[in-house]
Amino acid sequence: MKLSAQYIRDLFFEPARGVNSASGLLRIGEKFFTVADDENLLITFSLNKTEPGQSHELIRVELPTDPSERKKVKPDFEALIKLDANTLLAIPSGSKTQRGIGVLIQLNSDGELQAKSEIDFSEVFAFLRQSCESLNIEGAVVTQDRLLLFNRGNTPVAQNFIASFDLGGVVKSITREQRLLKKDFISVTPVKLGFVREFPIAFTDACLGKDGQIYFLAACEATANTYDDGAFLGAFLGTLSPDLRVIDMNELETPYKPEGLWVDG
Numbered sequence: 001m002k003l004s005a006q007y008i009r010d011l012f013f014e015p016a017r018g019v020n021s022a023s024g025l026l027r028i029g030e031k032f033f034t035v036a037d038d039e040n041l042l043i044t045f046s047l048n049k050t051e052p053g054q055s056h057e058l059i060r061v062e063l064p065t066d067p068s069e070r071k072k073v074k075p076d077f078e079a080l081i082k083l084d085a086n087t088l089l090a091i092p093s094g095s096k097t098q099r100g101i102g103v104l105i106q107l108n109s110d111g112e113l114q115a116k117s118e119i120d121f122s123e124v125f126a127f128l129r130q131s132c133e134s135l136n137i138e139g140a141v142v143t144q145d146r147l148l149l150f151n152r153g154n155t156p157v158a159q160n161f162i163a164s165f166d167l168g169g170v171v172k173s174i175t176r177e178q179r180l181l182k183k184d185f186i187s188v189t190p191v192k193l194g195f196v197r198e199f200p201i202a203f204t205d206a207c208l209g210k211d212g213q214i215y216f217l218a219a220c221e222a223t224a225n226t227y228d229d230g231a232f233l234g235a236f237l238g239t240l241s242p243d244l245r246v247i248d249m250n251e252l253e254t255p256y257k258p259e260g261l262w263v264d265g
Contacts, residue, residue, distance in 0.1 A: 013043050013053035023138075024080030024090065025205070025260030031111050034260060035077035035090045038063070038070055042090065042105060042113060056113040058090060058103040075101060078259075079140035079205070081147075083171060086114075091149070094125035095136040104174055120179045124165075127182045134158035138259070139206035141214055142167065146186070148244075150216065154202035155224060160191045162244050189244045196220040196233040204235075209263040214240040217261045218249070232257045 011019035011034070022034040032045045034053075040061050045053040058077075064070045076099040079091040088105040100122040106115040129135050134157060139150035147170045153160035169184035193201040199220050206216040216238050223230030235258050238249035252258065 011043075011045065011053065013045075013055045017055075019043060019053075021257075022260035023078045023205070024140075025262045026080055026082055026088075026207070027262050027264070028082065028085075028107075028111055032262070033080060033088065035080050037076050037078055037093070037259075038074045039077070040075055042088075042103075044111070058105070058116060059101060059118060073098075075099065077102075078136075078138050079149075081140045081142050083142065089119065089140075089174070091137060091140050092121060093135075093137050094121060094128070095134075097122070100125050102180075104178075117178055119174050123182055124180045124185065127185065128163060128188075131188065132159065132161065138203050139216065139261070141206050141208050143208060143214075148206070148214075150203040150206045152202040152204065154200055154221060156200070158200075158202075160193055160200075160203050160218075162189045162191060163187075164189065164244075191240075191244065191246065193218050193236070193238075193246065193249065197222075199223075199230075199233060201234070201236060204257070204259045205261040207261045207263055213263075214242075214244075215261060215263045216240060217258050219257045219259075221257070237261075 019036050023037045024035040026033050030047050034043050040059050041055045042058055043053045043055050076093040077090045078093040081089050086107045090103040092099045092102050102119040102121055104117045104119050108114040136152040137149050138152040141148040145167050147165040147167050149163040151161045164186040165184045173181045199222050201218045201220045204217045204219045218236045220233040221230035235252040235254055236249050239247045241247050
């Protein structure tokens with residue numbers, strides 16, 4: 001079964017710039033919040049389809065306009081989660097050692113950025129690389145007691161997996177020490193999503209629906225490594241059981257690689 005993906009609007013913000021990919025996406029009230037892997041910004045959009053988004057700098061980094069040079073230095077934010085009503089966490093991919101700084105974001109009662117602080121993921125990412133040569137975190141989910149990080153296994157030697165952390169420990173570590181710590185790690189769960197031709201299908205994002213169901217996005221690209229983009233071969237929407245087994249996975253009818261997921265249902 002294929003699901004049709006409906007085009008809604010371009011994502012653009014002032015001054016006139018577009019969002020190439022909403023890598024992390026969530027909704028709070030009447031606003032959508034997103035981070036893009038090639039930006040150093042938190043970008044907010046109202047539900048009004050014609051209003052431009054607003055951008056807020058998260059970290060100071062000079063991003064070149066040349067795509068290849070920009071890719072070398074970008075912070076690579078790939079996931080955005082809500083820890084409580086006014087606290088967000090932007091999570092980096094960890095796909096390179098310099099891509100290990102996240103940002104804790106405090107919002108005011110109107111949903112505007114009030115404060116921010118950098119969070120060091122390097123200890124946990126170094127630990128995860130011991131069992132996964134090609135680390136590339138693409139999504140994250142907060143459940144009642146866990147933080148789940150979704151690794152994109154898009155090469156023959158990489159693997160899709162979900163790393164589970166104790167949520168209470170994570171919140172203490174990032175608020176008190178501004179770090180994600182290995183001591184809060186619980187387990188790694190490998191997840192097999194299949195192939196398109198000989199290329200593996202791999203996670204691109206995940207979220208927790210209002211129904212308590214874990215949803216995930218996955219895509220397939222014709223590439224031999226986690227760094228270079230490849231020809232887009234297909235995208236999928238699936239669900240996971242509480243013990244992180246794939247319940248179902250359906251192909252999306254879309255010409256584009258989707259990277260941000262939010263489910264209102």
